[in-house]
Amino acid sequence: MGGYFTTVATMIGIYALVASGLNIIVGFAGQISLGHAAFFGIGAYSTALLCTKLGLSFWWSLPLATLITGLIGALLGIPSLRVKDDFLAITTIGINFIVRSIFLYVPFFGGALGIGGIPTPTLLDTRLRGEYYLTLVLVLLALTTWFVHRFARSWTGLATEAMREEETAAGAMGISHVRFKILAFTIGSAMAGLGGVLYAHFVNFISPDDFGFPVSIMLLSMVVLGGMGKIWGPILGAIVLGSLPEVFRPLVQYRMLLYGAALLLVIRYQPQGILGEGSLLRRLFPRGRR
Amino acid sequence: MTMAEKGMILRVEGMSRYFGGLKAVDDVSFHVSRGEILGLIGPNGAGKTTCFNVISGVYRPTAGKIFLEEERIDGLPAHAIASRGVGRTFQIVRPFAGMTVLNNVMVGLGMQRYSSFLKSCPVFGDSQDREEAMAFLREVGIEGLADGSSSVLSLGNLRRLEIARALALRPRLLLLDESFSGLSEEEIQQMMELVRNIRERGFSVLLIEHNMRVAMSLCHRLVVLDHGKKLAEGSPGEIRTDERVIEAYLGRGASAHA
Numbered sequence: 001m002g003g004y005f006t007t008v009a010t011m012i013g014i015y016a017l018v019a020s021g022l023n024i025i026v027g028f029a030g031q032i033s034l035g036h037a038a039f040f041g042i043g044a045y046s047t048a049l050l051c052t053k054l055g056l057s058f059w060w061s062l063p064l065a066t067l068i069t070g071l072i073g074a075l076l077g078i079p080s081l082r083v084k085d086d087f088l089a090i091t092t093i094g095i096n097f098i099v100r101s102i103f104l105y106v107p108f109f110g111g112a113l114g115i116g117g118i119p120t121p122t123l124l125d126t127r128l129r130g131e132y133y134l135t136l137v138l139v140l141l142a143l144t145t146w147f148v149h150r151f152a153r154s155w156t157g158l159a160t161e162a163m164r165e166e167e168t169a170a171g172a173m174g175i176s177h178v179r180f181k182i183l184a185f186t187i188g189s190a191m192a193g194l195g196g197v198l199y200a201h202f203v204n205f206i207s208p209d210d211f212g213f214p215v216s217i218m219l220l221s222m223v224v225l226g227g228m229g230k231i232w233g234p235i236l237g238a239i240v241l242g243s244l245p246e247v248f249r250p251l252v253q254y255r256m257l258l259y260g261a262a263l264l265l266v267i268r269y270q271p272q273g274i275l276g277e278g279s280l281l282r283r284l285f286p287r288g289r290r
Numbered sequence: 291m292t293m294a295e296k297g298m299i300l301r302v303e304g305m306s307r308y309f310g311g312l313k314a315v316d317d318v319s320f321h322v323s324r325g326e327i328l329g330l331i332g333p334n335g336a337g338k339t340t341c342f343n344v345i346s347g348v349y350r351p352t353a354g355k356i357f358l359e360e361e362r363i364d365g366l367p368a369h370a371i372a373s374r375g376v377g378r379t380f381q382i383v384r385p386f387a388g389m390t391v392l393n394n395v396m397v398g399l400g401m402q403r404y405s406s407f408l409k410s411c412p413v414f415g416d417s418q419d420r421e422e423a424m425a426f427l428r429e430v431g432i433e434g435l436a437d438g439s440s441s442v443l444s445l446g447n448l449r450r451l452e453i454a455r456a457l458a459l460r461p462r463l464l465l466l467d468e469s470f471s472g473l474s475e476e477e478i479q480q481m482m483e484l485v486r487n488i489r490e491r492g493f494s495v496l497l498i499e500h501n502m503r504v505a506m507s508l509c510h511r512l513v514v515l516d517h518g519k520k521l522a523e524g525s526p527g528e529i530r531t532d533e534r535v536i537e538a539y540l541g542r543g544a545s546a547h548a
Binding site: 155 | 346347348367368369370372373377378380384385386387388389393396397398400401402403404405409410411412413414415455456459
């Protein structure tokens with residue numbers, strides 16, 4: 001396997017993990033978020049600081065940074081209790097810009113220069129590079145996908161979906177929207193944080209622009225393209241949107257245009273996403289339930 | 291405490307709900323006895339649905355007290371009131387449209403779990419859960435539609451689904467908000483049969499009804515609201531001949547024809 005392929009595959013794996021987290025918030029809980037890159041960034045910056053300033057190892061920093069991001073996600077999920085739909089979209093965009101600005105303007109976070117020297121993790125004296133790192137990412141992606149699958153089949157998942165479908169009726173069924181919205185934001189943000197950790201230790205150097213608003217748009221596009229509320233949706237979305245720019249690379253300046261066109265086509269002709277209800281793939285293979 | 295109070299499932303004392311200057315519900319008091327079907331009737335805009343929304347916690351009352359048996363529940367959030375045993379349906383039906391009919395009822399079955407992190411972790415829908423949910427669907431007569439999507443049901447079946455979902459909470463008190471409106475004559479007969487059966491199984495029912503014939507033949511007692519205030523209370527026979535009620539519905543001078 002070439003280094004180029006491995007790099008692209010690793011990035012797709014990381015984005016798939018982060019987009020799966022966004023799918024919990026947007027797909028399962030029905031809370032629009034256009035600021036998910038903020039949590040991706042919080043995870044990345046947490047691990048960068050834990051490792052470079054405190055000298056923690058990757059294996060300690062990974063769960064810690066994931067936890068930190070989940071807790072911050074719970075806090076920043078509070079606006080979703082007050083505002084809905086387009087107002088929530090604007091609020092989450094604001095959160096993204098604020099978090100990015102903090103990374104950019106607070107010297108502690110390295111400013112525009114970002115944070116470098118984030119160590120490549122080692123396991124049994126082997127530095128996890130290339131295919132090893134890709135394997136690590138895929139193992140964690142598999143674990144989180146199993147977790148999402150398990151979440152969707154739990155009473156928690158059922159309550160979360162009921163809240164998405166009809167918040168008032170869900171309340172009449174004993175479902176607290178406060179509890180289940182905050183829970184969705186916590187889980188979704190923690191997954192973004194985990195993705196951020198994997199990203200930081202992969203590229204070894206992070207800067208605020210890695211976690212800007214365009215990244216949030218890309219993540220949401222992955223969820224929408226693949227199918228909101230479908231376990232495999234964001235993963236397929238990440239594969240498609242992650243590889244399209246590479247496939248179109250020879251076209252240089254036109255590749256973003258084609259990327260946009262592909263997105264537009266799916267939204268026009270498969271509005272529920274590639275894996276959504278009533279989509280072409282589902283009609284061709286009607287057995288898979290999710 | 292008197293004997294009558296002991297037999298009360300719901301007691302509403304001086305309940306008011308204002309929206310700005312509009313007194314949607316104004317100082318209303320009534321009670322529902324155990325095993326009773328109490329009808330809440332009144333012209334359009336009388337405040338019936340607002341009453342339901344305050345009792346079920348969708349709105350906080352502006353003033354007044356609400357007791358579920360001995361416990362005060364006014365001002366609690368909707369999910370807390372539901373988990374204390376108040377099930378309800380909605381005048382404008384609110385199914386979980388993206389779910390199957392069976393899972394709509396499943397949501398209700400899980401009610402006791404949603405307040406505990408650990409209890410809501412297990413996988414839902416094992417054979418026992420399915421059997422229980424099917425029993426509620428069978429009770430309302432739509433078990434044949436269990437695995438279909440709830441978004442394609444007729445209005446009559448959606449109203450049945452809402453009742454099944456509320457019954458799945460195993461409530462002490464069932465609030466039915468115009469479960470008969472928009473139904474055919476045949477469906478109305480079936481629905482009346484269903485509500486009677488529900489009461490016979492020991493549920494207490496508070497219902498809002500527009501169709502006078504239905505309200506009169508189904509309810510043990512009626513409370514009449516008009517412009518947010520309680521106008522009258524009594525047996526169907528008493529309400530039928532009450533001058534004030536006839537006036538509120540038909541206008542002054544109509545009582546002679548009633």
